Amino acid sequence: MSDQRFGEFVAVRRHGDGDVVAELVLDRPKAMNAVSTEMARSVSAACGALAADPGVRVVVLTSTHERAFCVGADLKERNSFTDAELVRQRPTTRGAYGGVLELPMPTVAAVHGFALGGGFELALACDVIVADETAVVGLPEVSVGVIPGGGGTQLLPRRVGAARAAELIFTARRVEAAEALSLGLVDEVAPAGRDRDRALELALTMAANSPVGLRAAKRALRLGHGMDLAAGLEIEDAAWRTVAFSGDRAEGVAAFNEKRKPNWPGE
Secondary structure, rough: OOEEEEEEOEEEEEEEOOOEEEEEEEEOOHOOOOOOHHHHHHHHHHHHHHHHOOOOOEEEEEOOOOEEEEOOEEEHHHOOOOHHHHHHHHHHHHHHHHHHHHHOOOOEEEEEEEEEHHHHHHHHHHOEEEEEEEOEEOHHHHOOOOOOOOHHHHHHHHOOOOHHHHHHHHHOOOOEEEHHHHHOEEEEEEEEOOOHHHHHHHHHHHHHOOOOHHHHHHHHHHHHHOHHHHHHHHHHHHHHHHOOOOOOHHHHHHHHHOOOOOOOOOO
């Protein structure tokens, strides 16, 4: 199957019956997927296309580089910027990280090798992170005089709690796969070289379920996080109402009673 290219550094591949799983591929191997202005625009454009595609049920974020998922911002490019150019680039950079974070369907990151700074933030923007045994993750931004600016200061504490996030961000330390799993920085560790295979396997399992249900469940999870229980339950109820009278719900109930695999209408 041919890739759909978004500029030079990003591709999208389809998997599964009906192409229901989309693989968003970071493909700037000469720079270990460092996020340049051009690459940020491409990630944003790819996410916009995926978000608008009702046929995509799950997205998997992967890398073509053997030793890195993504090493973060392109500091060589950043070093050449004037202050004004850095300010102008900021919305482009935010568009890339926000594009992944705001995808309406479930997302799985497949991480191997280095996932540092903005690279780890791209993974944190996903719902589930599968790493392999070679993975090294971290947010080292304070060691170069900045802070995590791709969502890290907000997404990391939502994963591991405020105190653990503070320790990791303030020390700028790198965390290897086994410790990352124990701390909740990643959700699963696969054998070396198997992170992509495992992430795609997980995505295909998710994609067998109702696309309407998947998106509504993600919406409820995301919007309800951090709310008090009463407010969260109202968010859940609103999401339930969007699926309760859907074609997917009717098909799911019928398929269950008829002991057959559902043929989801996706609406």
